Amino acid sequence: MAFFEARNLHKRFGSRVVLENVSLSFEQGQVSGIMGPNGAGKTTCFHVLTGLHKPDRGEIELQGVSIAGLPPQRIARMGVSRSFQIMNLFDDSVVIENVMLALPEFRARRLNVFGGVFDDKALVEAATDILDQVGLAARAWEKATSLSYGERRALEIGVALAARPKILFLDEPTSGLGTEATRRLASLIRQLRERYTIVMIEHDMRFLFDLADRISVIHWGQVIAEGTPAELQANKWVRRSALGEATLA
């Protein structure tokens, strides 16, 4: 039994089939990658795995427990956390509050109608610790909108980490980042891989091949290949369909 497993997932929107018989498995402690061309169904796959969309058919299990069709908030509470391709933050809030809101200990106090928030030292420390991990501790008390694009990407990951996930889904974390910011993000993911199980969709092939233990290639809503980066690099069909010769040369 894999740590996280999806079997025979189907998803269609109207007459358009987006996922067809998709099966994926992610092992604990590994970085798994999902790649494929635009429109292949990668993000829809993430949406289905994390509860934003219900699968039409198929099974999804986290440590043997079925989560298929559950709403995202329940899946999140079970330990599945994610970032988004299009940034999804609490923009009016300060950076630290973005992280605090995702902390399980904050969630446990959600019905407290008279307690304080920022005067709770334990909460502030826990959130600061997360921000430290993603390199944003110094910006903790600034508004989320005042961060640079790369910092906002890091905050997205921080918010996902704050939930203390069992598995972390990152949807195109390098999207829109420059070379330097991508290098910093790679370094962050290298640190995180020691503590978290990570799955990421990525278009930057060098980034993905450098970090991932295993990669699944999705095309036309199906998994067309799986393997280690080395195995995929040797797969001629994959190179032609999704990666481009130049990228991996």
Add this chain to the structure above:
Amino acid sequence: MISLADIPSRSPVQAYGPVALLALALATAPWWLPAIGLYQYLGVEVAIWMIFALGFNLLFGYAGLHSFGHGAYLGIGAYAFGLFQQNVALSLWGGLGAAILAAGFAGAIVGVFVSHRRGIYYALLTIAFGQVFWFSSMKLYGITGGEDGLLGIPRPPLTFFGLEFDLRSNVALFYLSAIFLLLTVLILWRLVNSPFGRVLQAIRQNETRARFAGYEVWRFKWAAFVISAMFAGLAGGLFSMAQQSAYPDVMSLHQSGLIVMMVLVGGGLVSFWGPVLGVILYFVARDVLGGLTETWLLWYGLMFMAMVMLRPEGVAGMLHLGWKRLRGGEKPAVLAAEKA
């Protein structure tokens, strides 16, 4: 446009000044209102509408849920208070309790239907339910008195630990309303700065992210609706005491629109104190501008339109920005407050 996060509402210290100012204004109102050519009953009205507006802004400004039928819960509170006095017992606490519970109960039922919706669908549903209540008040003649409403609702005395205070004078009723207003301010201030309140604000900003952070969003939206309806019910109970009647117009669409205008013009979208400023501005327009011209509502409406188009942050936001500019555009105070 600035947001609620720009105007500090975190530290209790920052509440003391405005609360003290409000308390002082309320405590001395019976002296200065006649001195500036106004009348005592105006104070009662203003206090009641402030309670309604502050409660409404929990939903509108903090949770970002645009209810356009909230007058219904003011009306339900008014009817419940009147019906309690006329059919159960002559009791202030009983009547106000009935007003709060009836409005909260109605809000709880409506909340179940609307809380799974957002945007225009949420707004339209709240209008629809508001109209259902309004129509019911017109047609359930045996209970509500139809178009005439409930007339001759008494003002029961305030009994408190064996003491009894007569509330038949407007000054006495004003002080009772002012005490309830201060309690409303304290309760809501704590609420919006509590974990519950912060989650509400997070939902306003990004409902999807809130769900992925593990929150049952619809339950928070439902709770905000119920709490807001309960404050509307309290305001309605006091309103029925003030008017000594309850009638369909109290819960009409007009009242629902009025509270939205007050909160928006005052700056409820960006400040806890926006609704307070909005209520003051409305009554100043009605009683001062209204003394000069019969078309005062037209000018108020035009001001509302101009505000929405040009200064959506309202009076509170303009004051905040003006104050910041005066102090040389320093770093927002919120940051310092958070760090402290």
